[in-house]
Amino acid sequence: METVVRTIVVYLFILVGLRILGKREFGELSALDLVTLLLVPELVSQALTREDDSLTNAFVATATLFTLVFLTSALSHRFKRVEHFVNSKPTVLVARGQILVDNCNRERISAEEIVSEMHKNGIDEIEHVRWAILEVDGRISIVPDT
Numbered sequence: 139m140e141t142v143v144r145t146i147v148v149y150l151f152i153l154v155g156l157r158i159l160g161k162r163e164f165g166e167l168s169a170l171d172l173v174t175l176l177l178v179p180e181l182v183s184q185a186l187t188r189e190d191d192s193l194t195n196a197f198v199a200t201a202t203l204f205t206l207v208f209l210t211s212a213l214s215h216r217f218k219r220v221e222h223f224v225n226s227k228p229t230v231l232v233a234r235g236q237i238l239v240d241n242c243n244r245e246r247i248s249a250e251e252i253v254s255e256m257h258k259n260g261i262d263e264i265e266h267v268r269w270a271i272l273e274v275d276g277r278i279s280i281v282p283d284t
Contacts, residue, residue: 144193148182151197155204170224174207225274232270235283245272255280 178200185196214221229241231252242249252270255278261267269281 140188144186144188147193148186148196152178152182152200155200158204158208170210171207174203177203228274229272230269231272231278232264232267234269235265235267237264241272247272247278252278 181199181203182196184190185193190196210220210224214224229245231238231242231245231247237249237252242252253264255270256262256264256267259280259282261280261282266283267280268283269279271279271281273279
């Protein structure tokens with residue numbers, strides 16, 4: 139029964155922490171967000187399996203992680219240099235119907251991935267794409283040529 143109680147307490151603590159961070163923090167998973175999410179179970183696992191008798195270490199570690207996520211977000215919002223360091227910039231993959239091979243290679247995006255996104259947007263030929271942009275969240279945005 140103690141494991142159930144510990145799990146409930148840790149769940150509620152993480153729930154409160156995520157609510158304090160806000161929807162934007164985990165709404166779109168960047169690489170940094172994904173790593174953060176993967177760290178949470180590691181930080182609380184010992185408390186849940188009773189290898190650590192107290193929940194204090196799990197709470198301190200998780201609160202520290204959430205604080206770091208919040209500070210990174212706040213600093214990125216306040217200072218452009220920090221934002222450029224933490225977040226990537228969008229990359230143009232197609233310009234006026236021409237695939238920019240160097241950009242695609244640097245981002246490891248294949249022509250097939252671009253074509254797949256074109257088809258999702260109802261475009262059959264690359265010549266009908268004004269811009270294909272790899273967004274910071276990993277999505278490819280297609281702007282059709284009008």
